[in-house]
Amino acid sequence: MPGRNDELCALSLSDVSQLIARRAVSSVEVTEAVLERIERLDPALNAFVTVTSDLALSTAAQADAEIARGAYRGPLHGVPYSLKDLVLTKGIRTTASARILADWVPDTDATLYTRLASSGAVLVGKTNMLEFAYGEIHPDFGPALNPWNTDFGTSGSSSGSGAAVAAGLGFGTIGSDTGGSIRFPAAINGIVGHKPTYGLVSRAGAIALSWTLDHLGPMTRTARDAALMLDVIAGHDPADPASAPSRPGGYAAHVDRPLRPLRLGVAVPEADDALVPEVQAAYERSIETMRGLGHTIVEFSMPEPRLVVRALLAILYPEATSIHLKWLRERPDDYAPNTRTRLEIGASVPGTVYLRGRRAASVIVERYRRVFDNVDVLLTPMAAYDGYLASDPPVDPVSKTGDRLGPSMRMSGPFNVTGLPAVSVPSGVSSRGLPLSVQFVGKPFADGQVLQVAHAYQEATRQHVPRPAGNPYVV
Amino acid sequence: MLEDAPRDDEELRVELERRDAIAESTRALLADLRALEILETLDLEPVTNAKRWWLDAGQE
Numbered sequence A: 001m002p003g004r005n006d007e008l009c010a011l012s013l014s015d016v017s018q019l020i021a022r023r024a025v026s027s028v029e030v031t032e033a034v035l036e037r038i039e040r041l042d043p044a045l046n047a048f049v050t051v052t053s054d055l056a057l058s059t060a061a062q063a064d065a066e067i068a069r070g071a072y073r074g075p076l077h078g079v080p081y082s083l084k085d086l087v088l089t090k091g092i093r094t095t096a097s098a099r100i101l102a103d104w105v106p107d108t109d110a111t112l113y114t115r116l117a118s119s120g121a122v123l124v125g126k127t128n129m130l131e132f133a134y135g136e137i138h139p140d141f142g143p144a145l146n147p148w149n150t151d152f153g154t155s156g157s158s159s160g161s162g163a164a165v166a167a168g169l170g171f172g173t174i175g176s177d178t179g180g181s182i183r184f185p186a187a188i189n190g191i192v193g194h195k196p197t198y199g200l201v202s203r204a205g206a207i208a209l210s211w212t213l214d215h216l217g218p219m220t221r222t223a224r225d226a227a228l229m230l231d232v233i234a235g236h237d238p239a240d241p242a243s244a245p246s247r248p249g250g251y252a253a254h255v256d257r258p259l260r261p262l263r264l265g266v267a268v269p270e271a272d273d274a275l276v277p278e279v280q281a282a283y284e285r286s287i288e289t290m291r292g293l294g295h296t297i298v299e300f301s302m303p304e305p306r307l308v309v310r311a312l313l314a315i316l317y318p319e320a321t322s323i324h325l326k327w328l329r330e331r332p333d334d335y336a337p338n339t340r341t342r343l344e345i346g347a348s349v350p351g352t353v354y355l356r357g358r359r360a361a362s363v364i365v366e367r368y369r370r371v372f373d374n375v376d377v378l379l380t381p382m383a384a385y386d387g388y389l390a391s392d393p394p395v396d397p398v399s400k401t402g403d404r405l406g407p408s409m410r411m412s413g414p415f416n417v418t419g420l421p422a423v424s425v426p427s428g429v430s431s432r433g434l435p436l437s438v439q440f441v442g443k444p445f446a447d448g449q450v451l452q453v454a455h456a457y458q459e460a461t462r463q464h465v466p467r468p469a470g471n472p473y474v475v
Numbered sequence B: 001m002l003e004d005a006p007r008d009d010e011e012l013r014v015e016l017e018r019r020d021a022i023a024e025s026t027r028a029l030l031a032d033l034r035a036l037e038i039l040e041t042l043d044l045e046p047v048t049n050a051k052r053w054w055l056d057a058g059q060e
Helices: A004-009 A013-021 A027-045 A053-068 A111-118 A159-166 A183-189 A223-233 A251-256 A277-292 A305-330 A337-346 A351-371 A447-461 B009-038 B045-059
Strands: A048-051 A080-084 A122-127 A172-177 A192-195 A215-220 A263-267 A296-300 A377-381 A422-429 A435-441
Touching (some): A027 A080, A027 A122, A159 A172, A183 A435, A192 A447, A305 A337, A337 B009
Parallel strands (some): A263 A377
Antiparallel strands (some): A048 A122
């Protein structure tokens, strides 16, 4: 039987927020429950690089005092959360799960962290990730393991973030997504991962991988929870050159509105998408669920799937190498082997190829604009499989056919290249007891609508509720 | 060139193999990325349309 601590940790962000707001439970009590759970479970999951217990307890005590005197700041006030360990936190080690930054303590905060701190949210720690968000686990940090089955990996690169939220080690987290790094670990760990519209959430103060493709966004157990976090972190920031003008927020309020019938574009999978049969079947059930909710189903083919992956790699490789060039020259042996290999390959991509990739991105945006002439929101599969063994070797970038990472990004990559908002949502559980997933995608800045659709889907399917019996990790 | 030259023959062999593999992979990647050349460089319409879509959405 779960104890009170575990019951608290299993609540959604929305629910625990309401309890804290009306003082039915204190932030300190909730924070202590999360910290106790981290202490108990994280040795097996390795989701955290750093746990900020003292900071969390003092922030929680401050939240309780403020709420008691009527100075309530909003839905994140007093709510424990975590940050992927590439978000800069002044005075708190920020490693990007890399040996090169193993002892680095920044003297500035990321804009996003400043906003979360101002909301009164309680930072409980910094989460493990693939080294510099670039495809491989650094052996100094080791893999985060999947709470659904610790023999399995978490995907990445926001690997610890996915494991932490699935295991109830905080009510939300922030991930980064350059080719799918929020949505894949959300999918594989059975949670919601929202990659916002490009420019909606500031990246200032996050360790970059690719300025053109990087996005920061929330990972939570429900779409409504993601909207609550987005309400805090979205907004213009002059410190991020790609930051869009501020827009009306109210994402959570948008999620709560009744959803009018939509024209839902459903992607017709191709053989190259390599969906395993259970993913295909769950995807088809998702389509029928949405049809049953009264939406009009319109089939479409994902535009230029091979061109998308090529454009993404043509942009990603040289941008990542340009960011890492100094360390690549001075400390090459401190990278994990595949990270180093990718960075070295990136040094040989000519400027002409990079610019063609950038130009292809515009063409792909135009193709998606045409798709959206006929539909309001897209539905696609997310992860093509239900999981992989943690002991499987990493994807080797050295290949006679180019980078093997490319094909895995056929569903995620288009929305990094186009910048369109996309959210990964649980869609079922496989026969191996691992989560399955689908993805909803919207027009530029239609993040509220995409989360609203994801919320309606979750309410209809309740796939985020049934948890494996006897599993000590998943909440 | 090899400022970070390995210390002995075995390390040198491993390092040269590694560099060969990277060179081969880079050639394969660049050959694959040649597909991006199908785009007509002088046709600005897709770029303009894409930009307009984005701007219009931002103003809604």
